[in-house]
Every structure is written in structure tokens, then in C-alpha cells.
Amino acid sequence: MPHISDGDLNAWLDGALLEGSDERKAVRLHVDSCTDCADRLEEARELREAARGILASAIPNGTAPNFADIQQRATAGGADSPDSGGGRWRLGWLSAQRLGWAATVVLALGAGWIGRAVLEEKGWTDPFHEGQAPAASAVEQAPPEAGARFFADEGSSSDAEVGESVQRQDRPPEENELARKEDAVAGAEGLAAELKVGGEVDREQGPADEAAERERDAADTPRRLGALAQTEGPVEERLAEIDGIAAPAAEPGADDFRSKSVQPAGDPWHALPGERLAGDAVQAAGCYRLEFGWSPGVGYLPGTLDLTATEADDWAGQSVYGVEIPGDAQTRLHEAIWTAPSRDSIWIRLVTGDDRSAFTVRAERSGDDWTGEARVLTPGSPVSRGQTRGAVLLVRTLCQRP
Amino acid sequence: MYVQEARKDPLYARSGLGTDWAAVYETSYEDLVRFLYRMVWEEDRAHDLAQETFVRALRHDPDEPRAWLYSVARNLARDEARSVVRRRRHLALIRVEESDRVAEDAEQEMEREERRHAVRVALERLSERDREVLLLWDAGLSYDEIAEQTGLARGAIGTTLSRARRRLVQAHRTREDHDATYL
Known part of the structure; x- marks a missing residue:
């Protein structure tokens, strides 16, 4: 009798041969009498278990949401007949294009980055969400209802288009491509409205964020008081130490300001580029959504980053321009400048007012947008390491200046 | 049958x-x-x-x-x-x-991410068809269902899985050996 094929051996191992069938009996009988096949069966069994084990080491985190939530989402969008056609197919989350992400480019996170590291022991300082990694702070700033409302918003518009996933398989590739392009156009056309939606979300974050912060502080009070009782010295300094917050640096003079910007200590990556364009630089001026991929997740800057064509006061004559950030973030910045080493590259640096952490972006042109890298330089960690570096994306958007 | x-x-x-x-x-x-x-x-x-x-x-x-x-x-x-x-x-x-x-232990998270990355690299060494069959099998689908999903003949599923498992394990071991060399 010929030997058993690898396919049948694996089917046997997987229980895919019908119990009591001739094939199953034949495999059993042959394996019992053929040492070669018995060895191959054993090897196949080992490979099967090894493959199972390997795959088991790539299990995603997270738990299933309540089924009721899924049901709610399914019913929220109204009627959606499987037979209905005509509309464009679109993923629910792809309708985030309507929130201004139509032209969003990828944050090319290195594979080793994604979810890999968490905050450094001391934590890096984000100019927008100090003391927090972007992902965490983004979560903190996003009230639960924002997510719910987000889904509700997208449900109302995209659910009517949802039923076409199966139909899409049968579409010619060129038709799918056309649909994609139409989606992009639709996203761009809705930009103004999208920004308004984004603004509403941002405005609603304030109270929720503050409440959450108060709650955390209250929960942490016993620990802080206990630690305070065991230390001596000025209360503010002791609290700062307990909370792991670096004491504010002394207000620098103009010379300090400039020297730091020209060549921050430790990491020359943050140094002002030697080549700087003057008139051409303003071509990149405009408003952008700033998004950055950071270990362990994705961060964002609420609102827009406005690269103005106005030379920054402290940098007169050096082809360095000002950056405006609406809202509270601007007031917390000590320095906000940008420049252009070339037509196709820009360089942005934001320095926090608290501890002079520098957040530097170097980006290259990608159509109307810019992609590149961002790094953070903190006084406690004067070299940008893995946890303080990430991919950055600047998506050009509409300016809504007052 | x-x-x-x-x-x-x-x-x-x-x-x-x-x-x-x-x-x-x-x-x-x-x-x-x-x-x-x-x-x-x-x-x-x-x-x-x-x-x-x-x-x-x-x-x-x-x-x-x-x-x-x-x-x-x-x-x-x-x-x-x-x-x-x-x-x-x-x-x-x-x-x-x-x-x-974020609250998880940094070291554990790093190790976990390294493991995931190793799996990803190993899976990427497989052909798209082999990878798909392997993942569908791991998701618990029967041979009938895998055949239905992929368009393969039911009788070819075992052979495909055999090849996919072997390549996955080999690719994963190769990477482990490589990592061990450079540690």
C-alpha cells in the first residue's frame, strides 16, 4: 500500500476524516504497520502543536464589548437591506474621513514600536499632555460619550452604505478604485463640517477631563500625604518629587533661549537646521492636524497647528516662523517655531514652559501633507530614545483663525 | 470522506x-x-x-x-x-x-511585543494562501469551511496546512536562532 500523504496525515490529526470512514480506517491501519508513516505522523503532530503554540503567542489584548452595544450599533443606522445597492461601500471607521482624515497618511511606526514600550520610568513630557504618553492622554481627554457620539454620527451616514461588503467582492477592481476615489473626494468636501464636529468634541473634553483629573487626585491623596509626612523641605518641592514632576527650571534669558534652540544639549537631532529658506519657507505655512504615532499608541494634537508666515520675534532675521496652537496648549508653550531647511522639508519645535522639554518634528512633503519623525527631549532624559520618538503626520486642513 | x-x-x-x-x-x-x-x-x-x-x-x-x-x-x-x-x-x-x-509592566509588554513581532515575521514568510488557510484553521474553522472560504478543494486543505505549519515553524525557529546569535 502506498504511504499516506501529508494532507491525509494532517486531516487525520485535525479530525477532518470522518469517524468510521474507510479513509480514516485506512490511515489508522497503515500508520500502525508503517514505521515511516508513524514517524511522519508524529512529526506532523509536533509541527501542528508547534504552529499552534507560535500562533498563540500573538494573541491580541482587549475584551469583547457587550453584545447589546453591537446590537445598538446595528440598529442605530436604520434600515439596511442586504439587497439594497447603489450607494458606496464604506467601512464604518473609514467614514472618519468625514472627520477630516480623508487625506490622512500612514504613521509608519516601526514594527518594534507598536505597543512595545510604555512610559519611561520618569515618563516623557508631551508638550500637549504633560506627563503622559500621547495615547494615554488622548484617552483621558476623550470622554466616553465622545466615542459613543462618534459612532452615532458615523452610523447615521455610513450605515446606509454598509450592506455592500459582499457585493464589493464581485466588483471589478476598477470600480472599487473609483469608489475609493469618490470616498476621498467626499471626505475632502465635508472638511468644513468635520472641523466643526471636531471642535465640539474638543470643547466637551474640558469638563470631563478636569473631573477625571480631580478624581485621580482624590484617589491618590492618601499616598501623597503619607509620603509627604516622611519628607522634609518646601512642600511644593516635596510634592513635585513625590509626583515625579521635575522642578520647573528657572526662566531663561534670551541667550539661554537661543542657545538651547540652536543646539540642545545631548541630542543634536533637535538642533536648528543650518540650511533655512526665507521666502520659500512660507509655502508650507498653513494649518495642519498633527498626529503622531508613539509607543504605545497614537497621539494627536487637539485642534490645529497653525504654521504662520510671521517671523517669530525672538528669531528675527533667522527665517524662523511662529506656530500658533489654539487654546490652552499655546499658553503652556515656551517656544513654538518652525522653519524650512528646503522646499520639501519643514522643521517644527515646540518647547514646554514647565520644564523646557523640546518636541521637535522633522517632516518631508507628501503632497499637501507632511510626514516625518518627532522626538522629545526632556531635561531628565537628554537623548531621544525609543519611547520618545515616533512617526508624525501633518495633515493640511482649513484654517479657522479668529 | x-x-x-x-x-x-x-x-x-x-x-x-x-x-x-x-x-x-x-x-x-x-x-x-x-x-x-x-x-x-x-x-x-x-x-x-x-x-x-x-x-x-x-x-x-x-x-x-x-x-x-x-x-x-x-x-x-x-x-x-x-x-x-x-x-x-x-x-x-x-x-x-x-x-x-500603559499601566502594564514595561518589560512584560516589550517581551510580548517581541513575541508578536516574531510571529508576524514568520507568518509573512508564508504565501498568502497558506497563511490564510493556517489562520482560518487556527480560528477554528473546519476543513469544509476553509475550503468554502478560500476556494480550495477540500482535499487540498490538509496538504496546504501541512506545508503552512512546516514553513511557519521553520521561519519562527530561524528567527529565534538569528536573535540568539545577536543577543
């Missing part, structure tokens, strides 16, 4: 009373997320796609729940993988689990 599944559980064809979607959800959500995760390699995205798949399933109420779920999920994941320009998402979609993740 291959096993013809006894289609009594809710994952298979619905009865005259309709599909018990709550049961389907409970029994298959994790498998679906795992399957999607190994195609898109982003946890949040895998969860989103799985939820989107179920939302659609509830609206369509297909006759064969599991086949439909995986068919839609594969399409969503393929669209994702094909996107040359990938999109990051709005803040509201950054999940609360991120904050949980």
Missing part, C-alpha cells in the same frame, strides 16, 4: 427561529478578533473590524453566520492590508484599553 459538520450549534445554519446572534457573538468574537489581528496587526483595528463585521451581520442576518462572518472579515482585513496609505484614527477610537496597556 471528510467530516460533514453536524450543524447544530449557532455558528452554523440558523434554524427556523433564526440565528441566536448573542450566542454566535459569545462563541466567535475572540476567534474573529484573533484572526483579524494576525492580518492587520493592530489590536484596536482588529477589534473594530470584528465589531463592524458583527454589526453588518446583525443587519444582514445571513443564513450561514460563521461563513458570512469570516467572509466579510477577510474582505475588511484585505482592504486594510491593501491600503498603501493607512489611516490613523480619531481620538474617540483610541480605546480605553490603551490606558490599561
